[in-house]
Amino acid sequence: MALDGRIEQAVVAALALSKGADAPPRLQAALDHAVFPGGARIRPTILLSVATACGDDRPGLADASAAALELIHCASLVHDDLPCFDDADTRRGKASVHRAFGEPLAVLAGDSLIVLAFEVLAQAAGDHPRRAVDLMRILAQRTGMPGGICAGQGWESEAVIDLAAYHRAKTGALFIAATQMGAVAAGQDAEPWEELGARIGSAFQVADDLKDALLTPEEMGKPAGQDAAHQRPSAVAEMGVAGAVSHLKDILGGAIASIPSCPGEAKLAAMVRAYAEKMTPVHLSPVRG
Amino acid sequence: MALDGRIEQAVVAALALSKGADAPPRLQAALDHAVFPGGARIRPTILLSVATACGDDRPGLADASAAALELIHCASLVHDDLPCFDDADTRRGKASVHRAFGEPLAVLAGDSLIVLAFEVLAQAAGDHPRRAVDLMRILAQRTGMPGGICAGQGWESEAVIDLAAYHRAKTGALFIAATQMGAVAAGQDAEPWEELGARIGSAFQVADDLKDALLTPEEMGKPAGQDAAHQRPSAVAEMGVAGAVSHLKDILGGAIASIPSCPGEAKLAAMVRAYAEKMTPVHLSPVRG
Incomplete structure (x- = not known):
C-alpha cells in the first residue's frame, strides 16, 4: 500500500526529534526498539486514508498526526507489556522493551513516546496552529482519562468492570482518534x-x-x-x-x-x-x- | 503568597478534565492522590511569577501552563517512586501512589497526568492557538527526550553518566519550562x-x-x-x-x-x-x- 512508505517516513522523522548528542544512549535505543520495526501500523493507515478521502490539503499535518498516533500506540504496548500488567517477554516477534532494556527504561520509553507524540504535532503546526491544537486535544482525549486508552487499561484494576466503557476506551479510543485526526488534519469537522x-x-x-x-x-x-x-x-x-x-x-x-x-x-x-x-x-x- | 490560590484553582480545574461518569473510579482516585495535597508547587509559582512580570495579558493561558507543568512534575514523582526506580513507600507525607493503589494504577496515573498536561493547554488555547502550540512544544521538550526530565531519569540507567547533561535534564529542565512558559503565556519570547x-x-x-x-x-x-x-x-x-x-x-x-x-x-x-x-x-x- 502506498501509504506504508509515507507512514514510516513520518515515524522516522518523529523519532529524530527525540535524538540528541546529549541524550542517554540506552533510552534512545529503547525508543527505537519500541517503534521499529513496526507492526501493521493500522491506526496511522486509517488516519491517512481518512485524510486522503477528505482532500489531504495539509499533508505535513496529516503525517505528523499519523506518527503521533502510532507513537501513542507504541507507548501503550511498552507499558502494557510491563511485569505489573501482561508481563510479556516478547512483542512483534522480539524481546519486549523491559526484557531488552530493563523496567526503568521501559517506563521511561513509554513516557517519552507519549510526550513525543504531542511534540511532533506542536512542531508540525506551522501556519495552522488551530488545527494542531484540535489534533492535540483529540489525541489527548483518546489517550488519557476519562475516556482514552489509559482509562481502558485502568478498568482492569477495578473489581467490577463497566464492559462497554472498557472496550470503548481500551480499543475504540485510538481508532476514533485515527478517523477524527485524519479528518481534522485535512480541515474537516471531527x-x-x-x-x-x-x-x-x-x-x-x-x-x-x-x-x-x-x-x-x-x-x-x-x-x-x-x-x-x-x-x-x-x-x-x-x-x-x-x-x-x-x-x-x-x-x-x-x-x-x-x-x-x-x-x-x-x-x-x-x-x-x-x-x-x-x-x-x-x-x-x-x-x- | 497570592499566587498559591490561583495555582490550586488551576490544578483543580485541570483535574476536572480527567473526571467522567465513564471513568474507572480507582484510577480517578489515584490521579487525585498524586496531585493533592500538593508540595510546594514551586515550578508553577515561578511560572506565574514570570508571567506576571511579563504583563500576564492572557491569565487563562498562564493558569493552564502552571497546571500543566505541575501535572508533569506530579507524574514524574509517581513514576520515580515506582519499585523499579526509588521504590518509595511515602511521598509528601502519605503513601506513594503505587503503595496506595498498586503498580498498574501508578503507571497509568503517571501516563494520564502527562497526557492531561497537554490536554489542559489544548483546551485553554482559545483565541491564541499559536501561543498554546508554543507552550506545548516547550513543555514537551523539557519533559521528554532528548533533553527533558525523562532523559534525566534515563541517565541513571547508563554505566557512564554525563553529569552535566544529567543535572540539566533531571532538575533543570522543568525550571527552564517554568520561566519560558511563563514568558510565552504572556506573549513574550522564550x-x-x-x-x-x-x-x-x-x-x-x-x-x-x-x-x-x-x-x-x-x-x-x-x-x-x-x-x-x-x-x-x-x-x-x-x-x-x-x-x-x-x-x-x-x-x-x-x-x-x-x-x-x-x-x-x-x-x-x-x-x-x-x-x-x-x-x-x-x-x-x-x-x-
Missing part, C-alpha cells in the same frame, strides 16, 4: 467521523479476541490464550467463535455505511472492506476453532 | 528566559545536596546522608560545605542578573531573592557544617 472509528475499533476488538483464542503464539508473535489465562472478558467467551465472527461482519457492514460524505468516500469504503477481509481470514473461521 | 530557569534549577540542585549533607533525617522527612552513603556526585562532595554554599550564592546572584528586562523585573528579582533566603537558611550555614 464529529461525523466518530462512528466509523468506533466501529473499526469494535471490529478490531472482536478480531483480537478471535486471534487470542484461535492462533498459536508463533502465529501471533506474542503469547496466545491470554484472555482465558487472565479471565479477561472477550467476545469469544461471551458469544462463542461462530457468534463472534458473525458479530464482526455486522460491525464492519455498519462501519462502511457510517462513512461521511467526502470526495474519497468510495475508496475509503473499499479500504474498510479490505481490512474486513484481512480480519476474518480463512484460518480464523469457526471450522478450525 | 529564549531570553532560559538562563534564569537553568540557574534556578542549578540552585535547587546544590541546595538539595547541602540539605542531604547537613540536615538530620527528622529535618528532611526522609533519609539523610544518601549522597555520601551511595557515593553519588554532589556539590558538597566536590567542593565542601563552605564551597557549595558560596557556589549557591553565586548561582542565585547570576540568576537575578539574568532576568530579562520586563515590566515586573524588580518584583521578580525580589522573589528570586526570597527563594535564595529559603534555600540557604541559617542552619545550613558553614558554621554548623
Whole structure:
C-alpha cells in the first residue's frame, strides 16, 4: 500500500526529534526498539486514508498526526507489556522493551513516546496552529482519562468492570482518534467521523479476541490464550467463535455505511472492506476453532 | 503568597478534565492522590511569577501552563517512586501512589497526568492557538527526550553518566519550562528566559545536596546522608560545605542578573531573592557544617 512508505517516513522523522548528542544512549535505543520495526501500523493507515478521502490539503499535518498516533500506540504496548500488567517477554516477534532494556527504561520509553507524540504535532503546526491544537486535544482525549486508552487499561484494576466503557476506551479510543485526526488534519469537522472509528475499533476488538483464542503464539508473535489465562472478558467467551465472527461482519457492514460524505468516500469504503477481509481470514473461521 | 490560590484553582480545574461518569473510579482516585495535597508547587509559582512580570495579558493561558507543568512534575514523582526506580513507600507525607493503589494504577496515573498536561493547554488555547502550540512544544521538550526530565531519569540507567547533561535534564529542565512558559503565556519570547530557569534549577540542585549533607533525617522527612552513603556526585562532595554554599550564592546572584528586562523585573528579582533566603537558611550555614 502506498501509504506504508509515507507512514514510516513520518515515524522516522518523529523519532529524530527525540535524538540528541546529549541524550542517554540506552533510552534512545529503547525508543527505537519500541517503534521499529513496526507492526501493521493500522491506526496511522486509517488516519491517512481518512485524510486522503477528505482532500489531504495539509499533508505535513496529516503525517505528523499519523506518527503521533502510532507513537501513542507504541507507548501503550511498552507499558502494557510491563511485569505489573501482561508481563510479556516478547512483542512483534522480539524481546519486549523491559526484557531488552530493563523496567526503568521501559517506563521511561513509554513516557517519552507519549510526550513525543504531542511534540511532533506542536512542531508540525506551522501556519495552522488551530488545527494542531484540535489534533492535540483529540489525541489527548483518546489517550488519557476519562475516556482514552489509559482509562481502558485502568478498568482492569477495578473489581467490577463497566464492559462497554472498557472496550470503548481500551480499543475504540485510538481508532476514533485515527478517523477524527485524519479528518481534522485535512480541515474537516471531527464529529461525523466518530462512528466509523468506533466501529473499526469494535471490529478490531472482536478480531483480537478471535486471534487470542484461535492462533498459536508463533502465529501471533506474542503469547496466545491470554484472555482465558487472565479471565479477561472477550467476545469469544461471551458469544462463542461462530457468534463472534458473525458479530464482526455486522460491525464492519455498519462501519462502511457510517462513512461521511467526502470526495474519497468510495475508496475509503473499499479500504474498510479490505481490512474486513484481512480480519476474518480463512484460518480464523469457526471450522478450525 | 497570592499566587498559591490561583495555582490550586488551576490544578483543580485541570483535574476536572480527567473526571467522567465513564471513568474507572480507582484510577480517578489515584490521579487525585498524586496531585493533592500538593508540595510546594514551586515550578508553577515561578511560572506565574514570570508571567506576571511579563504583563500576564492572557491569565487563562498562564493558569493552564502552571497546571500543566505541575501535572508533569506530579507524574514524574509517581513514576520515580515506582519499585523499579526509588521504590518509595511515602511521598509528601502519605503513601506513594503505587503503595496506595498498586503498580498498574501508578503507571497509568503517571501516563494520564502527562497526557492531561497537554490536554489542559489544548483546551485553554482559545483565541491564541499559536501561543498554546508554543507552550506545548516547550513543555514537551523539557519533559521528554532528548533533553527533558525523562532523559534525566534515563541517565541513571547508563554505566557512564554525563553529569552535566544529567543535572540539566533531571532538575533543570522543568525550571527552564517554568520561566519560558511563563514568558510565552504572556506573549513574550522564550529564549531570553532560559538562563534564569537553568540557574534556578542549578540552585535547587546544590541546595538539595547541602540539605542531604547537613540536615538530620527528622529535618528532611526522609533519609539523610544518601549522597555520601551511595557515593553519588554532589556539590558538597566536590567542593565542601563552605564551597557549595558560596557556589549557591553565586548561582542565585547570576540568576537575578539574568532576568530579562520586563515590566515586573524588580518584583521578580525580589522573589528570586526570597527563594535564595529559603534555600540557604541559617542552619545550613558553614558554621554548623
